[in-house]
Amino acid sequence: xxxxxxxxxxxxxxxxxxxxxxxxxxxxxxxxxxxxxxxxxxxxxxxxxxxxxxxxxxxxxxxxxxxxxxxxxxxxxxxxxxxxxxxxxxxxxxxxxxxxxxxxxxxxxxxxxxxxxxxxxxxxxxxxxxxxxxxxxxxxxxxxxxxxxxxxxxxxxxxxxxxxxxxxxxxxxxxxxxxxxxxxxxxxxxxxxxxxxxxxxxxxxxxxxxxxxxxxxxxxxxxxxxxxxxxxxxxxxxxxxxxxxxxxxxxxxxx
Amino acid sequence: xxxxxxxxxxxxxxxxxxxxxxxxxxxxxxxxxxxxxxxxxxxxxxxxxxxxxxxxxxxxxxxxxxxxxxxxxxxxxxxxxxxxxxxxxxxxxxxxxxxxxxxxxxxxxxxxxxxxxxxxxxxxxxxxxxxxxxxxxxxxxxxxxxxxxxxxxxxxxxxxxxxxxxxxxxxxxxxxxxxxxxxxxxxxxxxxxxxxxxxxxxxxxxxxxxxxxxxxxxxxxxxxxxxxxxxxxxxxxxxxxxxxxxxxxxxxxxx
Numbered sequence: 001x002x003x004x005x006x007x008x009x010x011x012x013x014x015x016x017x018x019x020x021x022x023x024x025x026x027x028x029x030x031x032x033x034x035x036x037x038x039x040x041x042x043x044x045x046x047x048x049x050x051x052x053x054x055x056x057x058x059x060x061x062x063x064x065x066x067x068x069x070x071x072x073x074x075x076x077x078x079x080x081x082x083x084x085x086x087x088x089x090x091x092x093x094x095x096x097x098x099x100x101x102x103x104x105x106x107x108x109x110x111x112x113x114x115x116x117x118x119x120x121x122x123x124x125x126x127x128x129x130x131x132x133x134x135x136x137x138x139x140x141x142x143x144x145x146x147x148x149x150x151x152x153x154x155x156x157x158x159x160x161x162x163x164x165x166x167x168x169x170x171x172x173x174x175x176x177x178x179x180x181x182x183x184x185x186x187x188x189x190x191x192x193x194x195x196x197x198x199x200x201x202x203x204x205x206x207x208x209x210x211x212x213x214x215x216x217x218x219x220x221x222x223x224x225x226x227x228x229x230x231x232x233x234x235x236x237x238x239x240x241x242x243x244x245x246x247x248x249x250x251x252x253x254x255x
Numbered sequence: 256x257x258x259x260x261x262x263x264x265x266x267x268x269x270x271x272x273x274x275x276x277x278x279x280x281x282x283x284x285x286x287x288x289x290x291x292x293x294x295x296x297x298x299x300x301x302x303x304x305x306x307x308x309x310x311x312x313x314x315x316x317x318x319x320x321x322x323x324x325x326x327x328x329x330x331x332x333x334x335x336x337x338x339x340x341x342x343x344x345x346x347x348x349x350x351x352x353x354x355x356x357x358x359x360x361x362x363x364x365x366x367x368x369x370x371x372x373x374x375x376x377x378x379x380x381x382x383x384x385x386x387x388x389x390x391x392x393x394x395x396x397x398x399x400x401x402x403x404x405x406x407x408x409x410x411x412x413x414x415x416x417x418x419x420x421x422x423x424x425x426x427x428x429x430x431x432x433x434x435x436x437x438x439x440x441x442x443x444x445x446x447x448x449x450x451x452x453x454x455x456x457x458x459x460x461x462x463x464x465x466x467x468x469x470x471x472x473x474x475x476x477x478x479x480x481x482x483x484x485x486x487x488x489x490x491x492x493x494x495x496x497x498x499x500x501x502x503x504x505x506x507x508x509x510x
């Protein structure tokens with residue numbers, strides 16, 4: 001089917017989609033891979049703020065999609081709704097072989113996370129979709145395993161943990177209980193939404209998430225997040241670059 | 256632009272999109288308006304569980320879209336992610352003049368809501384997207400006014416209030432504080448997501464929401480919701496039918 005990845009056994013990956021929620025996280029990669037912003041024609045319909053950067057790097061066609069600035073408020077369109085919409089529209093328009101969702105995250109020191117750590121993700125869940133009706137509860141949590149990349153994990157020597165996603169930057173006691181139940185080491189605001197949509201179309205997704213703030217620490221999340229965003233983004237973008245270099249020339253089954 | 260409604264001043268509304276999250280809520284309207292389910296061809300890509308019912312009723316082309324059953328868990332695909340995706344895909348494929356988001360909701364007795372009440376909605380907000388950074392906080396809440404329909408509200412004599420949306424059926428203390436701050440009389444799991452996407456494309460949306468459970472009452476929400484779902488759906492669907500009959504032959508500016 002047209003929606004399925006063409007990169008099967010023995011066929012090298014040729015088309016990568018990188019989804020990044022914040023401009024600050026995206027721009028260093030745009031520079032590094034010499035990607036161009038769409039000017040005259042966009043793969044997306046008129047009205048949406050989504051920005052696609054694209055280019056060729058080694059043997060890979062790279063599309064980097066950032067959901068753009070909200071037209072009303074002028075801030076990055078963070079969160080699960082924009083993430084799911086851009087994932088959907090990008091899969092339809094760009095037919096990626098593999099999706100990389102990169103971004104910053106909060107980490108739990110009780111689980112070993114430190115500021116600046118970069119994580120690969122083994123599975124994703126939601127922590128703010130509580131529906132206490134049998135089966136609906138599991139749908140709300142929506143745990144999904146990510147695409148398995150044992151060679152990539154070994155080669156890059158990054159940390160490896162579970163990710164929990166919700167639409168708040170802070171963490172309520174109910175969120176915390178759900179995150180613990182999900183067994184997560186890191187929390188973000190997009191990952192599980194990207195995974196949900198990619199899963200509809202059987203497109204493999206991997207996650208690269210860098211820790212900007214310690215969720216179970218002393219400092220308020222928002223303050224710590226803003227303090228560390230730029231420095232941690234450098235670590236994030238270095239890891240994404242290493243991932244891309246590793247992927248180049250390989251098949252999905254080699255990852 | 257192709258995405259904009261063609262129903263301007265003096266042009267009758269001809270193409271209505273009804274978005275309903277649950278099959279139980281949708282099927283009586285499918286019967287009432289004699290809508291047909293897509294069989295061989297769908298306006299949506301392969302992989303999604305979304306179901307479109309369509310037909311002609313009086314002078315209106317009606318498309319009713321239900322996000323369908325989750326492929327993994329088999330339950331209705333409720334919540335903001337599916338609602339935003341089906342709204343996006345339906346606007347692209349069906350170019351509606353007007354969207355009606357109909358469904359059940361929780362109501363606050365302190366604000367005058369009773370089981371079985373049907374509400375029109377004046378504005379929508381989110382209550383579970385807390386981002387305590389200036390301007391991001393307002394983006395998270397995302398308050399939007401709905402399309403103004405003073406004649407429709409007057410004619411149908413329904414209640415009128417603010418709606419707050421979140422991905423949980425229950426309500427945490429943080430949710431409750433946000434809902435109160437939003438001034439909401441009713442809470443649901445889709446409305447503000449539908450409004451967000453419709454607003455990207457300047458498609459007018461109205462909301463018809465029927466109260467299945469009292470959020471600030473004694474009974475657990477899930478139990479009360481399930482007890483009242485079928486009976487309240489009858490009131491909901493009657494109200495939607497009255498809305499459709501009122502809209503028939505009118506222009507957007509007549510509503």
